[in-house]
Amino acid sequence: MTRVLYEKQRIEHNTLELTPDHFQTILEDAEPQLVGFFDELYNAFIPERRSAFNRKEDKKKVVNICYSIAAIRNRLVNNYPLEIGLYLVASGASCDAINALHNAGITINSFFVYNIDDYHNIHGIRRPDTLVLSAPIHFSTCVSKEITKCEQFQ
Structure with a gap:
């Protein structure tokens, strides 16, 4: 299996x-x-x-x-432990709870880094006026990376 x-x-x-x-x-x-x-x-x-x-x-x-x-x-x-860890983070679980499950071998540890890339599409024709708000296009990406080179967290 x-x-x-x-x-x-x-x-x-x-x-x-x-x-x-x-x-x-x-x-x-x-x-x-x-x-x-x-x-x-x-x-x-x-x-x-x-x-x-x-x-x-x-x-x-x-x-x-x-x-x-x-x-x-x-x-x-x-990537099952990663999926569980990300689910727990999204659910609002504390770092201690996630680390306890990590020690039991169920999930990853809470020391993961989220690289958030925010992008605003600010290129476009805009004319200032007081009637219409500008609407920039916005999206963000989230990438999960485990930090393995930091000795103090080993």
Whole structure:
């Protein structure tokens, strides 16, 4: 499973697949020995007495477990910890909470740098008046980079 996920994400540059049925198809198509593996994990973790809705939602948790298992075998297999870390930051989690999850091996540490590139399109014909506000075109990009060369944060 780790090799399949590594090839899909690092070599083929595919994004994380979080849809359970599609994830299962990817695994089984790439490696015949994995046929039925996802179902075995699902049956091992999810009790049969759960409602149909909860069983469907719990399949997503099994996908998370698979990504976590793959990350244990090879930490470079996917960007799953980064995705979790960015989600936590966007949700307003504290640095201490993110670092605690990092120490448990679930996410990246909170010492990531966001390079924000703001661009305002200020080129254009403008005539000053008091009736109309100018409307510059604005966009920004956010790039996440881990700082690895700083010894005090190692």
